[in-house]
Each structure stands twice: as structure tokens, then as C-alpha cells.
Amino acid sequence: MNKVYKDIPEQEPDIRGKYRESIDILRSRLSLLRGQDRLLMTMYWENGNSITQIGKLAGLNRISLARRLNKITERLMEGKYIDCIRNKQSFTQQQMDVARDYYLTDLSMRTIAGRRKLSCYQVRKILQKVERLIHSSGSGACENDDGRRKMDDGRRTIRPSSIVSGLS
Secondary structure (H helix, E strand, O other): OOOOOOOOOHHHHHHHHHHHHHHHHHHHHHHHOHHHHHHHHHHHHHHHOOOHHHHHOOOOOOOHHHHHHHHHHHHHHHHHHHHHHHHHHHHOHHHHHHHHHHOOOOHHHHHHHHHHHOOHHHHHHHHHHEEEHHHHHHOOOOOOOOEEEEEEOOOEEOOOOHHHHHHH
8 A cells, every 4th residue: 555656856856956055044033033933933944734733723714824834934034134133233222122023023104103202203214224224234135136035145045925735
């Protein structure tokens, strides 16, 4: 009953090897997340649960869960909040909180203003300062013409959605 198949495609090990560096970066950045986002990403990337399993456990539609995982992956791979952490001495705690809410949690400026008891103008000014410092530091969060992120040493990384779709 148990048969050994000789025609196993050699593609899967190549795919995993191709994306290994990006997956390792992503796993190391999971600790930056909080709450349900962290739980979902840990279940998917660390525990190896399928989207269907996670959806049943969390009571979420698997299609919207897949979109949510892609968005979280994209934000973690983007690296703008990582650049903020690298330049932490240039920011106040309030500015770091706003940067976290905007770049990592993906909250709107209006929502951030409400949560942080700031005006929308103040939030916009903080984010402009963060953007200026990120671009002036010459960090790796700059984007190429084709929508891919460029790393510090000039290498191109893959799009986050291709990591998820390539391993599913």
C-alpha cells in the first residue's frame, strides 16, 4: 500500500531554499507584533498550521485570513519600523509609538490620533519626521521601480505575497 514515488518534483526544496533568508527574517520579526496578529503569524510560520486550520480555530474566513496574513507579512518585510528601531535615539517615545501604530499595526492617521490623544496634524508631522529620518539614514526600506524592496547591500528581495503563495 505504501508506494515510493520516484517522480517527486525537485521544485519544492528549491523554493524553500530560495525563500529561506526571507523566511528567517520574517520569523525574527514576529516578536514585534502584539495580540491577535502575533498569534496568527506564529501559528502560521512557527507552528506550520494551515490557513484552514487557523481559520477554524480563530473563527475567521480563510480567504480574509489569507489576506490578513499577507498584509502582516508585507508590513514586517517592509522594514520601515525596523529602521525606526535602529534610529531609536532620534525619536521620542511618543514618536516611536506613532511609528509602530502606522507602520506595523497599519492604523490610519485618524485612528492613531484618537488613540494617542493627538491631532491629525501632529500625527502627520510625526510621520513626516520619521520618513525624513528613514530616507536620510540611507536605510534598507527604499523601494525599487518594480515594487520590490531593496536591502541595505543592494540585493533585491522577493515580494512577501510570493513567500506565502510559494510555500502553501
